[in-house]
Each structure stands twice: as structure tokens, then as C-alpha cells.
Amino acid sequence: MDNNYRVAVIESLKKIFRDKSYSNLVINNDIKNIDVKYNSIYRKSVLGVVENLMLIDWVINQMSKTKTKKMESEVLFTLRLAVYQLYFLDNSFENIVVNESVEHIKRNVNVRASKFVNAVLRNIIRNKDNIIRDMNKLSHIDFLSVKYSYPKWLVSRWIGEFGKDKIEDVLVANNSQAPFTIRVNTLKVSRGELIRILERKGMIVEECKYLDKGIIIENPVEIDKMNEYKSGLFSIQSxxxxxxxxxxxxxxxxxxxxxxxxxxxxxxxxxxxxxxxxxxxxxxxxxxxxxxxxxxxxxxxxxxxxxxxxxxxxxxxxxxxxxxxxxxxxxxxxxxxxxxxxxxxxxxxxxxxxxxxxxxxxxxxxxxxxxxxxxxxxxxxxxxxxxxxxxxxxxxxxxxxxxxxxxxxxxxxxxxxxxxxxxxxxxxxxxxxxxxxxxxxxxx
Structure with missing residues (x-):
């Protein structure tokens, strides 16, 4: 992993949470400054922290005497990213995550803060099983709120609307990635023609189930840089x-x-x-x-x-x-x-x-x-x-x-x-x- 992308993730998270910016706009803007080989891990990390924020903060607060509300911003966002990677990234190497986080704080805050980050992260790694066990002991609404990172009022409201047996399906689906879809501009091209053009470019596409003009793209990469986009054959729309x-x-x-x-x-x-x-x-x-x-x-x-x-x-x-x-x-x-x-x-x-x-x-x-x-x-x-x-x-x-x-x-x-x-x-x-x-x- 590269520290440069870690810095970018932390800076993006500050914009989203501290400056109240929309994550999609922040990611689209900040990803331009990152080496292409780190684009995927950058995007996954920013969205991962945002989607799982309440769980991440709950884990940190279980293992830290200083609570997240009182932490200095650089320390807090560094810890949040590290905890996300420790819990959610398949190939995350615990020692690398800890060492990179500690080094980042040493360079950007001070040695004392870096020792604190090291202690909290090592504590979390040692107690992973205990933390999960403690989460499982929470009351039903608290458990759902922490596990899926939704405020309790919203969990309660959705239980009332969708039912207790459906609530986890609702929370999981709302935390999953949305499909990438485009609208064919029928002033210039038909849906069939555009599908053939995209398939020739190696894109995996299918027609939207409910729509006459919609196409789902499974592997969208830099869509807005394509000539077909610039020349107005399609628009990005849900x-x-x-x-x-x-x-x-x-x-x-x-x-x-x-x-x-x-x-x-x-x-x-x-x-x-x-x-x-x-x-x-x-x-x-x-x-x-x-x-x-x-x-x-x-x-x-x-x-x-x-x-x-x-x-x-x-x-x-x-x-x-x-x-x-x-x-x-x-x-x-x-x-x-x-x-x-x-x-x-x-x-x-x-x-x-x-x-x-x-x-x-x-x-x-x-x-x-x-x-x-x-x-x-x-x-x-x-x-x-x-x-x-x-x-x-x-x-x-x-x-x-x-x-x-x-x-x-x-x-x-x-x-x-x-x-x-x-x-x-x-x-x-x-x-x-x-x-x-x-x-x-x-x-x-």
C-alpha cells in the first residue's frame, strides 16, 4: 500500500465529514490527483469508511480511553481508515496498516500522537473477537444501528415500515454499491446501436429491466472521457x-x-x-x-x-x-x-x-x-x-x-x-x- 493514497483518503474524509461535502463529488474531484493503480483502493476506502462510520467509531471507542468526539481530527480520520481496513479489506495486512498509520501521524502530528494511534490499533487487533462478541450482546436496535451504521431513529422507522423480518435486507441493500446506468440519447442513437458500440469497447452491458432508454454498465471506467459521451450519445442517470x-x-x-x-x-x-x-x-x-x-x-x-x-x-x-x-x-x-x-x-x-x-x-x-x-x-x-x-x-x-x-x-x-x-x-x-x-x- 502506498502512503500517498492514504493521505488522499484522509483528506477526502475530512471534506465529507468536516466540511459536509457530498462523497460522490469529493471522490470525483480528488481521485484525479492519485496514481491510477491506487484508484480502486482509494475509492473503496473512502466509501467504506463513510458507509461504516458508526461501526468504526464504536470499535475505536471500545478500545480507546480518549473517545472519538475528543480526538484531534488527523488522529481520528487516520484511525477510522485503519479500522475500516482491518475489518473490511480482504487482503489487508495488519502490520502494514498499523505501521503506515503510525508513520502518517508521526509526520503530520507528533510522536506522542503516533504512540497513541499504535496503542489503539494494537489493542483493537488483539481484541477483535471480544469486540464482535460485545456488539452481538447489544439490544436489537442498537445492534442494527452499530453493525450497519444507521442512526437508531432511522432503524426504528424502517422496522415500522418494512417489518422486523425485512429490516436487515433493507439495511444491507442500502449499504451496497448502486449499479452504474446510462440513458441513451435517442436524438442521436438507438439503444441497440449504443450497446453494440460499448460492447466493441470491451464493456459488459445489459438493458435496464424497466426502461426503454436505460443501459447498465458492469465495468464503467472513465466514462465521461469517452468520445461517445463527449459527442452526446448518452448521459449518466440512475x-x-x-x-x-x-x-x-x-x-x-x-x-x-x-x-x-x-x-x-x-x-x-x-x-x-x-x-x-x-x-x-x-x-x-x-x-x-x-x-x-x-x-x-x-x-x-x-x-x-x-x-x-x-x-x-x-x-x-x-x-x-x-x-x-x-x-x-x-x-x-x-x-x-x-x-x-x-x-x-x-x-x-x-x-x-x-x-x-x-x-x-x-x-x-x-x-x-x-x-x-x-x-x-x-x-x-x-x-x-x-x-x-x-x-x-x-x-x-x-x-x-x-x-x-x-x-x-x-x-x-x-x-x-x-x-x-x-x-x-x-x-x-x-x-x-x-x-x-x-x-x-x-x-x-
């Missing part, structure tokens, strides 16, 4: 997010309003489906994110998207009764995409739920006012909480009798029991896709 666009199913020459558009996947998908005919107004409250849509428009050859900075919670009277379709992908707790951003587990509080629901309801209400008679909207979230999903839709329908839910069986390949009722709930442990909610409503 299956669940693509399915929301498929459910929308917009007709050519329509007016579509995407209220919370950035980074733009759903708007761009709609433009491709509409064959560049009609108009899509793509709005987002964050100006810096809007530029991502502008970049992708050019890359994909999309001409019918008009990008604007606008706060979706504020009603725009100019658009009332004008839209054929609205895309309502609201801000949410994000608990369906933990596989992609594992730090979400620790950053969300149960108390966040109430304030975010008010925002969601306001945006949904505004979108409903933009629709013409007969117009349709798709409401979606990347979370699995009923309060933000089906309960939100039911509350809206109670106070808006001029809206109904629309059968979406055809758009979801008849694969979900609830699709006839107008909505689908997607769960990683059942569908191998990001946790998502998609509902389609029509104005009467």
Missing part, C-alpha cells in the same frame, strides 16, 4: 430517475415545466422523448447548478430547453394554466440514494421531515396551478418515507378534487402492483434500484 421521465411520457410540441430541474436529467430526457419539438422551461433555485443543464444541452444536441433561475416555492402567475406537463422532482430527505451518498445517513434528522414536507407541498401546489385542463404532472422523490410520498399525494388530492391519479402500468412495464393506482414505490432491496417514489396526476 434507473429510478429515468423511470420518472418514462412515466411523464411527454408528447411532441408540448409545453413542459420542470420546477426543480438541476442537474437536469429529467428535463433532458423529456427533450429527447419530444424529439426537440415543443418547449421545456427548466428552473432551479441554485444558479450554479443551472449551468450544468446548459452544458449538457449543447453536448446532447437539445434545442428546446429554456433554463431559468427561479424558486419553485414562489407561484409564477405568468405560467398559470399554460403547461401540458409539469415535472415536480421535489427536494427531499434523500433516504433512497444512501447507496450513492452514504453520508446522508448521518446528516438527516427526524426533525428535518416536517419542514421539508411543507416545501414539497407548496411546490406541488404551484405546479398544479401551472397545468392546463387535461394536463399531467409527475411528482417524484428520491426517498422512501411515506410522509414525503404517498401521504403527500393523498393530502394534495383531499384539497384538490379536480385532480386524479393516472394509471401508469404501461410506462412501468406492469412491474409494480400499485402502478394501476397511479404511483410506484421503488426500494433497493426489492428492485436493485435507488429508493424512489413516482406518482402521476391529471387535472380535470
Amino acid at each position: 434507473e429510478s430517475s429515468m423511470l420518472a421521465g418514462q412515466v411523464l411520457n411527454p408528447k411532441e410540441n408540448s409545453l413542459v415545466i420542470d420546477l426543480c430541474a438541476a442537474p437536469g436529467g429529467k428535463s433532458l430526457n423529456a427533450a429527447e422523448m419530444m424529439k426537440n419539438k415543443g418547449k421545456i422551461i427548466s428552473r432551479d433555485v441554485y444558479e450554479n447548478k443551472i449551468s450544468l443543464i446548459e452544458y449538457d444541452k449543447k453536448r446532447l444536441g437539445v434545442e428546446n430547453i429554456f433554463v431559468e433561475t427561479y424558486d419553485a416555492t414562489v407561484l409564477d402567475r405568468k405560467l398559470i394554466n399554460r403547461a401540458d406537463y409539469c415535472i415536480v422532482d421535489v427536494p427531499c430527505t434523500g433516504l433512497g440514494i444512501i447507496r450513492r451518498k452514504p453520508e446522508i445517513k448521518y446528516n438527516k434528522l427526524e426533525s428535518d421531515l416536517e419542514s421539508i414536507q411543507k416545501i414539497q407541498f407548496k411546490i406541488l401546489e404551484n405546479a398544479s396551478k401551472y397545468l392546463k385542463l387535461g394536463g399531467e404532472l409527475v411528482y417524484s422523490t428520491c426517498t422512501v418515507n411515506k410522509e414525503e410520498n404517498i401521504n403527500m399525494i393523498n393530502n394534495f388530492l383531499k384539497s384538490n378534487s379536480n385532480f386524479i391519479m393516472v394509471d401508469i402500468s404501461e410506462q412501468t412495464k406492469n412491474s409494480f402492483e400499485t402502478s394501476q393506482k397511479g404511483y410506484v414505490e421503488i426500494f433497493p432491496h426489492l428492485h436493485r434500484m435507488d429508493g424512489f417514489f413516482i406518482a402521476k396526476l391529471k387535472r380535470l
Whole structure:
């Protein structure tokens, strides 16, 4: 193992936990500075520590008189990485992990701190079996919380939602790696053609089960550097997010309003489906994110998207009764995409739920006012909480009798029991896709 990659992992972890940055953005940025032969171990180590943080800290606290909350940051992140490697990496050599960690602290902190790190790690190695035994003695919720690194409130909530017998499946699936998927740009190429191109380049690919335009790539390497990406033959997008666009199913020459558009996947998908005919107004409250849509428009050859900075919670009277379709992908707790951003587990509080629901309801209400008679909207979230999903839709329908839910069986390949009722709930442990909610409503 190389100390250079260890330094990079520790620096990346500081950005994620201390500076509250998203792990996917940190990894994509920092991996550029690492020798390619260490890319895999770097990525695995950063994500491994983030996914297993509560277990790692619990192990350290079992064996250290100084607790993690009181540790100096360099020492803490060095220990976290070392414990992850001692417990989770198959080929990890205990002495090498300890020696490299001790040397790193000696160089970057001081000799006294390096002796402390050495003592804690040696103590952990000596007591590995006892530590596992002590974890197994914890109460059921504490055990699940520690073993899978989820806050107790979330474990309890998910036991209520999915049942005691399914809870470990749910936690394991949310800690597993998400498949890498792309959306074919049908303005430029068919799915069959793109599959043949990718296979000729040695890629292992398969069609997405629920999607007309989706491809899963088993061995994606530097996808964004490929000529096919640069020339706009495809975009990187999750299956669940693509399915929301498929459910929308917009007709050519329509007016579509995407209220919370950035980074733009759903708007761009709609433009491709509409064959560049009609108009899509793509709005987002964050100006810096809007530029991502502008970049992708050019890359994909999309001409019918008009990008604007606008706060979706504020009603725009100019658009009332004008839209054929609205895309309502609201801000949410994000608990369906933990596989992609594992730090979400620790950053969300149960108390966040109430304030975010008010925002969601306001945006949904505004979108409903933009629709013409007969117009349709798709409401979606990347979370699995009923309060933000089906309960939100039911509350809206109670106070808006001029809206109904629309059968979406055809758009979801008849694969979900609830699709006839107008909505689908997607769960990683059942569908191998990001946790998502998609509902389609029509104005009467």
C-alpha cells in the first residue's frame, strides 16, 4: 500500500465529514490527483469508511480511553481508515496498516500522537473477537444501528415500515454499491446501436429491466472521457430517475415545466422523448447548478430547453394554466440514494421531515396551478418515507378534487402492483434500484 493514497483518503474524509461535502463529488474531484493503480483502493476506502462510520467509531471507542468526539481530527480520520481496513479489506495486512498509520501521524502530528494511534490499533487487533462478541450482546436496535451504521431513529422507522423480518435486507441493500446506468440519447442513437458500440469497447452491458432508454454498465471506467459521451450519445442517470421521465411520457410540441430541474436529467430526457419539438422551461433555485443543464444541452444536441433561475416555492402567475406537463422532482430527505451518498445517513434528522414536507407541498401546489385542463404532472422523490410520498399525494388530492391519479402500468412495464393506482414505490432491496417514489396526476 502506498502512503500517498492514504493521505488522499484522509483528506477526502475530512471534506465529507468536516466540511459536509457530498462523497460522490469529493471522490470525483480528488481521485484525479492519485496514481491510477491506487484508484480502486482509494475509492473503496473512502466509501467504506463513510458507509461504516458508526461501526468504526464504536470499535475505536471500545478500545480507546480518549473517545472519538475528543480526538484531534488527523488522529481520528487516520484511525477510522485503519479500522475500516482491518475489518473490511480482504487482503489487508495488519502490520502494514498499523505501521503506515503510525508513520502518517508521526509526520503530520507528533510522536506522542503516533504512540497513541499504535496503542489503539494494537489493542483493537488483539481484541477483535471480544469486540464482535460485545456488539452481538447489544439490544436489537442498537445492534442494527452499530453493525450497519444507521442512526437508531432511522432503524426504528424502517422496522415500522418494512417489518422486523425485512429490516436487515433493507439495511444491507442500502449499504451496497448502486449499479452504474446510462440513458441513451435517442436524438442521436438507438439503444441497440449504443450497446453494440460499448460492447466493441470491451464493456459488459445489459438493458435496464424497466426502461426503454436505460443501459447498465458492469465495468464503467472513465466514462465521461469517452468520445461517445463527449459527442452526446448518452448521459449518466440512475434507473429510478429515468423511470420518472418514462412515466411523464411527454408528447411532441408540448409545453413542459420542470420546477426543480438541476442537474437536469429529467428535463433532458423529456427533450429527447419530444424529439426537440415543443418547449421545456427548466428552473432551479441554485444558479450554479443551472449551468450544468446548459452544458449538457449543447453536448446532447437539445434545442428546446429554456433554463431559468427561479424558486419553485414562489407561484409564477405568468405560467398559470399554460403547461401540458409539469415535472415536480421535489427536494427531499434523500433516504433512497444512501447507496450513492452514504453520508446522508448521518446528516438527516427526524426533525428535518416536517419542514421539508411543507416545501414539497407548496411546490406541488404551484405546479398544479401551472397545468392546463387535461394536463399531467409527475411528482417524484428520491426517498422512501411515506410522509414525503404517498401521504403527500393523498393530502394534495383531499384539497384538490379536480385532480386524479393516472394509471401508469404501461410506462412501468406492469412491474409494480400499485402502478394501476397511479404511483410506484421503488426500494433497493426489492428492485436493485435507488429508493424512489413516482406518482402521476391529471387535472380535470
